[in-house]
Amino acid sequence: MAAEAAHPVDSARREADEAKLRLSGVAKSYAGRRRGTVQAIGGIDLDVRPGEFVSLVGPSGCGKSTLLYIIGGFIGADGGSVLCDGREVSGPGPDRGIVFQEFALFPWKTVLGNVTWALARRGVSRKDRPEQARRLLSLVGLDEAGRLYPSELSGGMKQRVAIARTLAMDSEVLLMDEPFGALDAQTRALLQEELLRIWDETGKTVLFVTHSVEEALYLSDRIVVLSSRPSRVRDVITPGFPRPRTREQVLADSSYAALYERIWAELREEGPA
Amino acid sequence: MTRLRAASISVAAVLVLLGCWEAAPRTGVAPDQSLPPLSKVLGEVWNVLRDGDFRSQVGLSAGRWAAGLGLAVLIGVPLGIAMGRAQVLRRLVEPLLALLYPVPKVALVIPLLLVLGLRMPSERAGETARIVVIALGCLIPLTVSATHGAAEVEPCLLWSARAAGAGPVRRLLTIVLPAALPQVLSGLRIALAVSIFSLVGAELLVRGKGVGAYLFNAYDIGRYERVWAVTVLVALAGLGLDAVYAWTVRRAVRWWEGDV
Ligand SMILES: Nc1ncnc2c1ncn2[C@@H]1O[C@H](COP(=O)(O)OP(=O)(O)O)[C@@H](O)[C@H]1O
Ligand SMILES: [Mg+2]
Numbered sequence: 001m002a003a004e005a006a007h008p009v010d011s012a013r014r015e016a017d018e019a020k021l022r023l024s025g026v027a028k029s030y031a032g033r034r035r036g037t038v039q040a041i042g043g044i045d046l047d048v049r050p051g052e053f054v055s056l057v058g059p060s061g062c063g064k065s066t067l068l069y070i071i072g073g074f075i076g077a078d079g080g081s082v083l084c085d086g087r088e089v090s091g092p093g094p095d096r097g098i099v100f101q102e103f104a105l106f107p108w109k110t111v112l113g114n115v116t117w118a119l120a121r122r123g124v125s126r127k128d129r130p131e132q133a134r135r136l137l138s139l140v141g142l143d144e145a146g147r148l149y150p151s152e153l154s155g156g157m158k159q160r161v162a163i164a165r166t167l168a169m170d171s172e173v174l175l176m177d178e179p180f181g182a183l184d185a186q187t188r189a190l191l192q193e194e195l196l197r198i199w200d201e202t203g204k205t206v207l208f209v210t211h212s213v214e215e216a217l218y219l220s221d222r223i224v225v226l227s228s229r230p231s232r233v234r235d236v237i238t239p240g241f242p243r244p245r246t247r248e249q250v251l252a253d254s255s256y257a258a259l260y261e262r263i264w265a266e267l268r269e270e271g272p273a
Numbered sequence: 274m275t276r277l278r279a280a281s282i283s284v285a286a287v288l289v290l291l292g293c294w295e296a297a298p299r300t301g302v303a304p305d306q307s308l309p310p311l312s313k314v315l316g317e318v319w320n321v322l323r324d325g326d327f328r329s330q331v332g333l334s335a336g337r338w339a340a341g342l343g344l345a346v347l348i349g350v351p352l353g354i355a356m357g358r359a360q361v362l363r364r365l366v367e368p369l370l371a372l373l374y375p376v377p378k379v380a381l382v383i384p385l386l387l388v389l390g391l392r393m394p395s396e397r398a399g400e401t402a403r404i405v406v407i408a409l410g411c412l413i414p415l416t417v418s419a420t421h422g423a424a425e426v427e428p429c430l431l432w433s434a435r436a437a438g439a440g441p442v443r444r445l446l447t448i449v450l451p452a453a454l455p456q457v458l459s460g461l462r463i464a465l466a467v468s469i470f471s472l473v474g475a476e477l478l479v480r481g482k483g484v485g486a487y488l489f490n491a492y493d494i495g496r497y498e499r500v501w502a503v504t505v506l507v508a509l510a511g512l513g514l515d516a517v518y519a520w521t522v523r524r525a526v527r528w529w530e531g532d533v
Contacts, residue, residue: 069432094437097436100433107529108451109528
């Protein structure tokens with residue numbers, strides 16, 4: 001290591017140092033239902049820079065959730081490696097928070113209880129927890145709902161709580177698996193805007209799975225298009241819309257239509273996995 | 274159908290049945306002493322409730338019931354939770370439960386009495402056999418429901434907990450247990466019903482003391498009104514227990530979306 005450091009740092013080297021997440025050759029097969037194996041992920045290389053907002057789009061069943069679970073450390077890859085801050089990922093850790101499509105709230109805890117629980121795991125003192133939980137709930141626009149149970153909330157509110165609970169872990173990386181996929185269009189638009197605001201305020205690195213091209217274009221710095229199974233990176237698109245951005249600005253941007261069409265054409269070509 | 278109408282239909286069904294019970298002996302459809310009219314039975318219920326002997330038998334039976342059910346909860350719930358989380362244990366124990374399932378547990382009271390009778394005084398053997406029979410009956414619904422509850426915890430709940438830094442013990446105590454609670458409580462409701470009929474069944478087979486023995490004694494001496502009165506009381510106890518349990522669970526577990 002010391003010898004290497006003595007050399008002048010070339011550009012590839014600097015990028016490696018700067019990558020918040022670095023996936024190299026990540027592959028994953030599942031045992032097939034009847035026989036043999038299904039190769040879900042063929043081999044994915046991807047670097048995500050600190051503070052970057054990257055979206056993953058791809059045909060359904062191509063392994064987007066699987067990839068997120070591998071990065072989260074919940075399941076192991078068959079090949080390749082995942083580095084977070086240069087360290088090999090070998091299990092779940094508080095440096096990588098995750099938000100699921102189905103919210104994954106603890107139904108037996110109140111809204112406040114869900115957030116407080118995560119704060120406690122991070123070692124926040126009992127006395128500081130209520131104050132911090134209220135601040136997080138306010139960040140996601142839920143000042144009033146602290147004493148309600150998840151069963152008493154709408155889908156949009158549930159996802160806000162889930163985001164607050166994940167933010168409570170204070171992880172620098174946020175993995176989001178189609179977090180707004182189960183919400184109606186209006187709630188979805190609202191939460192997209194709030195997510196951008198939160199991302200802006202907190203400077204998190206976000207890896208965001210979606211099947212909505214519009215959503216990817218509105219939110220992302222870069223969009224990674226995956227091929228069908230066994231999936232690889234098919235295309236990487238950098239929309240380059242200015243930030244802070246509004247939906248109107250993005251939709252009115254002269255390059256929007258072409259980018260939208262390009263991603264759709266690629267997805268259409270891949271077909272269902 | 275409105276709720277009121279639905280409820281009134283159900284009430285009507287019960288009233289018709291009770292009406293037939295009152296009418297059948299009076300109109301001669303049931304000609305002998307074996308089925309007294311409902312009103313006489315209810316009068317006898319009052320007498321039975323005031324009978325000091327009956328009340329001490331109830332105390333005895335309640336003790337057996339609590340011991341049997343308590344034993345089943347203490348063994349069945351932890352065993353089921355462990356089976357739900359450890360495949361090996363589940364593969365090991367499930368076939369044994371499947372074998373036990375179709376056996377009428379109440380009938381086991383006789384072989385149990387045989388085995389235990391060789392090892393302890395007959396009084397204690399009878400007591401133990403009755404408690405074991407109640408426990409065995411309740412064990413299956415409790416174990417099975419706890420197994421399912423623990424096995425079906427959403428993986429993303431456990432993943433969220435792991436990501437937040439919760440270790441295996443904390444995940445078991447703060448995620449698996451509460452997530453399995455609704456199923457365990459449903460299993461306990463079934464076990465409550467099983468416990469009542471196991472208790473009375475075991476007491477009818479192995480007499481001596483208890484509500485079942487009191488019932489059989491009334492039969493032996495030909496007091497048919499009393500036989501019916503005790504039967505009605507046992508039925509009411511079962512119904513009341515179930516209603517109180519369901520009501521309590523609904524109020525206590527506010528977060529639960531389903532029903533016991
Ligand atoms: N636990 C599993 N066992 C077997 N096959 C699985 C499992 N999870 C996912 N798969 C398969 O792997 C492929 C990728 O799944 P997934 O990652 O959920 O895709 P996506 O999120 O892109 O829709 C699918 O074909 C799916 O059927
Ligand atoms: Mg998915």
